[in-house]
Amino acid sequence: MNFSRGLAAAACVLALAPAALPPYAMTLLTEALILGLFAMSLDLMVGYTRLLSFGHAAAYGLGAYTCGNLLLHTGMPLLFAVPLAALFSGIVAIGVAWVCTLASGVSFSMLTLAFAQLFYAVAFKWTTVTGASDGLAGIPRSPGPFGIAIFAGKAGFYYLVLACLLGSLLFCRMLVHSPFGEVLRGIRENEAKTLSLGYNTRRYKIAVVAIAFALGGLAGALYAPFAGFANTELLFWLFSGQVLIMVIVGGAGTLVGPIIGAAFFMLVSNLLSSWTDSWALFFGLIFIGFVLFAPQGIWGLLSGTGRAEGRERVRWRFLKSTS
Amino acid sequence: MATSVTRRAAMRASLVAVAAPAVLRHARGEAPIKIGMPLALTGPAAEIGEQMRHGAEFWAKTVNAKGGLLGRPIELHVEDTTGDPATCVRKAQLVVERDGCHLLFGMVLSSEALAVVPKLAEWNAIFVSSDNGDGRLTGSSFVPNFFRANISGPMETRVISLWLRRGEMKNFYAIGMDYAWGHNSIDVFKDEVAKAKKNFVGAVFSPIGTKDFSTYITKIRQAGADACFIVMQGADNNAFLSQAREYRLADKVQLVTSIVDLNSIHAVGDAALGLAGSTRYVFTIDNLANKAFVEAWRKEYGTEPDVFEGEQWQACQILQAGIEKAQSTDTDKLRAALETAAVDSIKGKAAIRACDHQAVQGGYMVKVVKKEGFKTPIPEIIAAYPGDEITPACRQMTFES
Numbered sequence: 001m002n003f004s005r006g007l008a009a010a011a012c013v014l015a016l017a018p019a020a021l022p023p024y025a026m027t028l029l030t031e032a033l034i035l036g037l038f039a040m041s042l043d044l045m046v047g048y049t050r051l052l053s054f055g056h057a058a059a060y061g062l063g064a065y066t067c068g069n070l071l072l073h074t075g076m077p078l079l080f081a082v083p084l085a086a087l088f089s090g091i092v093a094i095g096v097a098w099v100c101t102l103a104s105g106v107s108f109s110m111l112t113l114a115f116a117q118l119f120y121a122v123a124f125k126w127t128t129v130t131g132a133s134d135g136l137a138g139i140p141r142s143p144g145p146f147g148i149a150i151f152a153g154k155a156g157f158y159y160l161v162l163a164c165l166l167g168s169l170l171f172c173r174m175l176v177h178s179p180f181g182e183v184l185r186g187i188r189e190n191e192a193k194t195l196s197l198g199y200n201t202r203r204y205k206i207a208v209v210a211i212a213f214a215l216g217g218l219a220g221a222l223y224a225p226f227a228g229f230a231n232t233e234l235l236f237w238l239f240s241g242q243v244l245i246m247v248i249v250g251g252a253g254t255l256v257g258p259i260i261g262a263a264f265f266m267l268v269s270n271l272l273s274s275w276t277d278s279w280a281l282f283f284g285l286i287f288i289g290f291v292l293f294a295p296q297g298i299w300g301l302l303s304g305t306g307r308a309e310g311r312e313r314v315r316w317r318f319l320k321s322t323s
Numbered sequence: 324m325a326t327s328v329t330r331r332a333a334m335r336a337s338l339v340a341v342a343a344p345a346v347l348r349h350a351r352g353e354a355p356i357k358i359g360m361p362l363a364l365t366g367p368a369a370e371i372g373e374q375m376r377h378g379a380e381f382w383a384k385t386v387n388a389k390g391g392l393l394g395r396p397i398e399l400h401v402e403d404t405t406g407d408p409a410t411c412v413r414k415a416q417l418v419v420e421r422d423g424c425h426l427l428f429g430m431v432l433s434s435e436a437l438a439v440v441p442k443l444a445e446w447n448a449i450f451v452s453s454d455n456g457d458g459r460l461t462g463s464s465f466v467p468n469f470f471r472a473n474i475s476g477p478m479e480t481r482v483i484s485l486w487l488r489r490g491e492m493k494n495f496y497a498i499g500m501d502y503a504w505g506h507n508s509i510d511v512f513k514d515e516v517a518k519a520k521k522n523f524v525g526a527v528f529s530p531i532g533t534k535d536f537s538t539y540i541t542k543i544r545q546a547g548a549d550a551c552f553i554v555m556q557g558a559d560n561n562a563f564l565s566q567a568r569e570y571r572l573a574d575k576v577q578l579v580t581s582i583v584d585l586n587s588i589h590a591v592g593d594a595a596l597g598l599a600g601s602t603r604y605v606f607t608i609d610n611l612a613n614k615a616f617v618e619a620w621r622k623e624y625g626t627e628p629d630v631f632e633g634e635q636w637q638a639c640q641i642l643q644a645g646i647e648k649a650q651s652t653d654t655d656k657l658r659a660a661l662e663t664a665a666v667d668s669i670k671g672k673a674a675i676r677a678c679d680h681q682a683v684q685g686g687y688m689v690k691v692v693k694k695e696g697f698k699t700p701i702p703e704i705i706a707a708y709p710g711d712e713i714t715p716a717c718r719q720m721t722f723e724s
Contacts, residue, residue, distance in 0.1 A: 024420035133531065134434040134503045135408050138441030138464070229438045233409050277365065277403075 007169070014162055018155040030158045032266045034222050036259035037165045039246040040172060041215035046244070047253030048176055049208050050188040052109045055116030056243050058096070059213040061123065061235035062089040063220025068136040068230045069129060077144030078151055082164075082221040089217020090210045097209035101202050104191070113237060120235040135231025139224050161222050165259070168215050172255050175211070184208055245283075249290050251297025260298050353391070355398040356652055358383075359418030359448075360429040361439075363406035367532040367558040368431045370586055371631050375453060376401055378635025379428055381623060382643075392646055400424055404435060406531070411435035412442065419446045425654055426451070428638065432531075433457035433476075433503035436469075443468035447654050449661070453638030454603075454631055456504040458511065458720030461679040465718060468654070470661050470680045472638035472673065474603050474713075476508040476554075477720045479581050481713040482601040482686035483552065484515035486706055492549035492577065494522045498539055498563070499554035501528035507720065508554040508581055514721045524548050533559055536566045544575060553580040553600075561590040568594035583689050583702045584630040596700050598691045604633030604670055605689055605702045613669040637668045641675065641682060672710070678717035683710040 017029060038060055045051040067085035070076045076084075100111040123130040130136065141157060143149035150156035175181055183204050186194035195201050224230045233239065242265065250261020268286065272279035294301055360379060362372035383397040391397065400422045404411035411430060418424045427443075427450040430436040436455040441464075443450055449468045452460065456476030460469060487495075495516050499505030509526050516523040524546050527539055543551050551572075555563055560580075564587055567573065573594075580600035588595040606617045606627040616636060620628045628636070641664050646652055649660035665674035673684040689702035715722055 022420070024417060027416055027420060133501060134437060137408070137438040140441075227409065227412055228441055229409060229412050231407075231409055231438075233407060 003173075007166070011162075011166055015159070018158055023154065026154060026158060028266060028270065030161055030226060031223075032263040033158075033161045033165050033259075034219050034226060035243075035246065035262035035266060037161075037168055037222070038216050038219035039243050039250065039258035039262040040165075040169065040255055041212045041219065042243055043247050043252060043255055043258045044172060044175070044184075044208055044212045044215070046247050047255075047258075048181065048188060049184045049205060051205060051209065052244075053112040053209075053212075053240070054109045054237065054244070055112035055114070055240050056212070056216055057235050057237065057239040058112075058116040058119045059089050059093065059216030060220035060223070060239065060243075061116075061119060061230075061232075062092055062213070063217030063222075064224040064230040064234050065123065065130055065136070065220075066217070067221035068139045068224040071139050071142055071225060072136060075142060077148075078141050078160075078225055079145065079148065081142070082160075082218065082225075085221035085224075086214050086218035089220070090214030093210045093213030094206060096213070097206040100209070101205045113240070116235060116240055117237060120232055120237070123232045123235050131231070133232065135229055136224070137229050139228045139230065141225045157226065161226070164218060164222060168218065169255060169259070172215070176255070180204070180207075245287050248295075249287060249297055251299035254297070254299045254303075257297045257299030260302075264298060353393075353395045355396045356392055356426065356646070357398045357400060357422060357424040358426045358428055359415065359422060359424030360399055360401045360427070361404045361411050361414040361418065361435070362401060362429045363431040363435075364401075364403040366406040368406040368556070370557050371454065372403075372406075372429075372431045374586075374629050374631035375429060375431065375635045377624070378453070378628075378632040379639060381620065381632075382636060382639035384623075385619070386643070392643060393650065393652075399428075401429075404429075404431070406432055406435070408432070408434045408438035412438050415439050415442070416446070419448055425449065426642070426652065426657075428453060428635070428642075430455060433460065433507070436460055437464055437503055440464060440466045440469050449654055449657055451638050451642045451661075453635040457507045458715070459503070459507065461681040462718050462720050465679055467658060467680075470641070470675060470682075472641040472675075472682045473634045474684060474686060475681060476504050476581070477511040477715055477722075478686055478713045479601040479603065480508050480511045480515060480552075481715070481722060482688055482706075482708055483579055483581065484512065484519065485708055485712065486599075486688045487521075487550070487579070488519045492521070494524050494546075494548040495550050495552060496524050496543055496546040496548035496576070497526040497552040497554070498543060499526065499528050500556070500559055501530045505554045509552070511721055512552050518722070518724065529555075529559065529563075531559065534562055536563045537570070539563075540567060540570045540572055543572065544570070548576055550577040550579050553578060555580070556582055556584070560584075560587050564591045564595065564598075573597060582630060583691065585627065585699075585701075586629055588691060588701070589699055592699060593693075595691045596693065599705070600689060602630060602687050602689045602702055604628075604630050604637070605687060605704065606633070607689075607701065607704060608670060608687065609704075610669070610671060612667060616669045633669055637666070637670060637673060637682075640666045640668050641673065674710075676717070681714065683714045685710050686713045 042056045045053050063085045066088045067081050070081040096115050100108055103111055141152040151160045183199050187201050191201055246261040246265045247258040251257025272282050363369055364372045383399055386392050387396050400418045402414040404414050425448045427448055433455045443466055452471045453473050458475055458477040461471055497509045499509045513523045527542050529539055578598055583600040583602045644666050645657055645661035645664045649656040662677040671685050673682045675682050686708045687704050688706040690705045691700045692703045693700050
């Protein structure tokens with residue numbers, strides 16, 4: 001199959017990266033993969049279910065703070081703290097989604113934004129847990145179990161991130177091709193019709209938000225020991241907006257696209273910010289360009305799904321989702 | 324936009340200017356001494372970042388003009404952190420990994436420094452702080468590769484409390500910026516007030532970047548204190564002092580600030596008259612080293628050096644003493660040399676102690692007055708305290724008595 005061959009090739013290239021790249025490039029690449037995982041998790045909601053979230057930073061922040069606290073205060077090994085934080089983020093999301101899915105369309109988006117800002121406000125005030133504006137510093141990459149310490153190193157940690165990303169990608173791909181995924185697509189295209197077919201669409205929506213939050217939380221949980229630091233910026237609405245841009249620029253509804261979108265975002269923002277302080281302005285222009293002329297995103301352009309019909313469909317979907 | 328372009332252009336130009344004698348280096352084949360300097364050059368702390376940059380650039384220029392340090396030119400790598408700890412970690416990592424700096428200056432906010440220090444061992448880098456106040460950096464968050472050349476938050480608070488002990492004032496209130504340094508200094512102050520058997524009536528914290536202080540000023544007025552201890556810097560400090568003047572706060576309570584700096588005085592003008600406080604450095608300090616420094620600074624910049632310019636200069640002197648003693652910039656050798664580094668600096672004697680890497684140094688209490696020959700009011704020294712009286716015990720943040 002074309003996908004698995006491409007994935008295997010990409011995995012091989014990425015696995016060889018530590019041997020070829022200088023330290024700083026490795027740092028950027030690791031962060032790009034973490035952000036890629038984060039963007040991909042949002043794609044489940046935005047691209048497959050048309051649940052436009054303006055508050056996905058909540059997932060990242062929850063994962064990062066949970067993992068950070070576990071590593072700082074419990075001495076739990078990195079390998080346990082990361083999945084546990086992801087799980088916690090997913091569980092919290094069930095409650096969040098239960099409220100948010102009471103509404104749909106723009107109201108849903110606003111509720112997600114409201115929840116994220118609520119978490120942000122709590123993080124700012126709950127000094128004992130979040131360190132408030134100082135954040136959590138010195139988050140370790142604790143070894144274990146059985147003294148496994150390879151993930152503490154630069155290359156080792158990179159492989160952990162890579163494994164999480166590839167594992168999540170395969171999981172998401174399986175998910176969207178499963179009957180569950182079919183229902184999600186049904187909700188995306190016509191929720192009323194899906195409902196009339198007998199599916200409890202709200203439960204499906206809550207489930208997909210929980211999965212997206214768990215994977216977004218996984219990304220955040222990896223970020224905390226990666227940077228050794230977590231603060232309220234990770235929960236801020238600006239970050240929710242940025243990840244949405246990564247998804248749309250990369251290509252919503254493709255899983256792989258948002259990963260590329262995240263890498264593109266990091267690369268371009270790094271290049272632009274070394275050139276001008278107003279880098280966000282120029283990135284904004286790039287974003288507008290994509291929305292108007294290539295709504296199928298980078299992945300759509302690369303994989304040739306940019307046929308007129310597909311383009312129309314994607315554009316319609318995007319316009320509808322934002323109207 | 325215009326300002327940021329000029330700033331960037333200036334940054335690049337400064338790197339070139341500082342690196343200019345590098346031409347000599349190639350002839351002799353000496354590698355430059357690279358120092359990374361992540362600084363808040365935009366945002367509320369930008370003013371302090373600029374001062375630190377000036378201080379370091381002036382030192383690099385002076386050293387390079389004399390043929391460098393150990394015959395090697397100094398090269399500064401400045402990056403903007405916007406005052407955000409997460410960005411600061413990223414930028415510090417950038418100068419270490421991309422530019423190959425194993426010496427660090429900068430980090431304007433204590434929260435930035437606290438985020439960076441756990442990474443120093445991994446980066447094999449030494450960080451010499453010129454401004455981070457939070458006591459934890461030489462206390463609970465101490466790491467071997469961190470050195471504090473400047474006076475700490477607990478130390479400047481101690482100066483104020485020793486001065487207040489002499490006075491009649493009984494009830495104290497405090498306002499601080501809502502981050503590491505603000506909380507730490509006010510905790511220490513509270514402790515000091517209790518030891519002096521006086522009353523601490525309360526404190527309020529304003530988020531970094533606060534522009535409207537009217538509600539805070541109302542709280543201070545209502546607290547009924549004799550004096551208010553202020554822990555603020557940069558744009559926040561200027562905004563607070565300007566508004567305090569509008570509300571005539573000083574008529575009601577004595578304002579005592581942890582850092583009196585020229586920048587705030589220039590911003591609020593005569594309203595600063597009567598303001599008392601500790602200062603980390605003031606150009607009116609009377610010793611030969613300082614007179615020579617102020618003279619040279621005036622020649623270069625046409626103004627008097629401000630607090631963080633002076634503090635940065637002292638930090639540079641301490642690093643220089645360490646490198647000269649170690650005859651190397653190798654991390655292990657330099658760390659050992661810095662642990663006993665001592666200089667006769669512009670603030671008098673400053674000596675690093677090995678147990679927590681804090682530079683023991685004297686503290687000054689100043690009052691803002693009008694003086695002939697100066698257009699704006701200037702800080703005049705009203706009391707000086709020796710290093711052993713104001714430095715807490717090793718790795719401690721509070722004082723015995």
